[in-house]
Amino acid sequence: MKLALIGYGKMGKAIEAIARQRGHEIGLIISTANLTGLTKENLAPCDVAIEFTNPQSAVINMQACFNAGIPVVCGSTGWKLSDIADANKNISLLYASNFSVGANIFFALNKKLALLMASHPEYKVAVEEIHHTAKKDAPSGTAISLANEIIAARRELTHWVNNETEDPAALPIISIRTDPAPGTHHVKYVSGIDDIEIIHTAHNRTGFATGAVLAAEFLKGKKGIYKMDDVLGI
Numbered sequence: 146m147k148l149a150l151i152g153y154g155k156m157g158k159a160i161e162a163i164a165r166q167r168g169h170e171i172g173l174i175i176s177t178a179n180l181t182g183l184t185k186e187n188l189a190p191c192d193v194a195i196e197f198t199n200p201q202s203a204v205i206n207m208q209a210c211f212n213a214g215i216p217v218v219c220g221s222t223g224w225k226l227s228d229i230a231d232a233n234k235n236i237s238l239l240y241a242s243n244f245s246v247g248a249n250i251f252f253a254l255n256k257k258l259a260l261l262m263a264s265h266p267e268y269k270v271a272v273e274e275i276h277h278t279a280k281k282d283a284p285s286g287t288a289i290s291l292a293n294e295i296i297a298a299r300r301e302l303t304h305w306v307n308n309e310t311e312d313p314a315a316l317p318i319i320s321i322r323t324d325p326a327p328g329t330h331h332v333k334y335v336s337g338i339d340d341i342e343i344i345h346t347a348h349n350r351t352g353f354a355t356g357a358v359l360a361a362e363f364l365k366g367k368k369g370i371y372k373m374d375d376v377l378g379i
Contacts, residue, residue, distance in 0.1 A: 147204060148191060151175045151195065151198060153247070156197045156220070160195055160354045163354045163358045171192075173187050173194075178360060183206060185209075185212065192215075194215050194217050195218045195358075196217055196218065196219045197219075200221060200222065201204065203224050207238070216365065217236075217238050217239070218357055219241075235370075236370070238325070238369075239361075239372065242285070242374045244354075245356050246371060247347075248347070249377055254343055257294070259298035260296070260298050263298045263299055266301055268334040268341070270299070270304075270334050270335075272288050272291050272295070272332055273330070273331040274288040274321070275321040276320075283307060284318040285320070285330070287330055288318050295316060295332070297318055301313060302316050303313060305321070327347040329345070330344070330345045360376050
């Protein structure tokens, strides 16, 4: 398979290494140095594009790929599906807030735990996320995904806030930035009797990169909009 890499920072380089290890070719690399290279002609030889940039660039980059008929695996967060004008048309997209296999298993655990705790409002729940200081968004997309799953299960919660709060309807997400920290996500239920916690800690970018390449392998030749649940059969 021939891949286009859109975004060539630390994550893009990690994806390149895993892709080559798995026998794939890199047909196009787009970085801040050659943004004008994201053209239909340059994309044409590629089977799938993997996009890891930022919320401001992601939608523009995806539209360029869709216009060229190229499937997209998108790891940028901070955008919404409604931002893609032709989201209901015949496109190929797989997006996730976190591509790590372990993190996606963690999502499934979080969802199950939230359902189990739904009838126990005496437990107060919070999400904490820790990342390196270069991370551009706060809270992380992963933390938002975790929070949304919890809110969907608990009737007393209506929204999340990115700070400590006394609002009983708000789920607090605490964002910490420190180096080095590839990413830790912590969901904690606290009561006067006991606490229940689940934690996912990434040690490096390899898990994210491997998941992104697995997603590209899954997406090749498919039409529609998918998530990592589809790739992993969760």
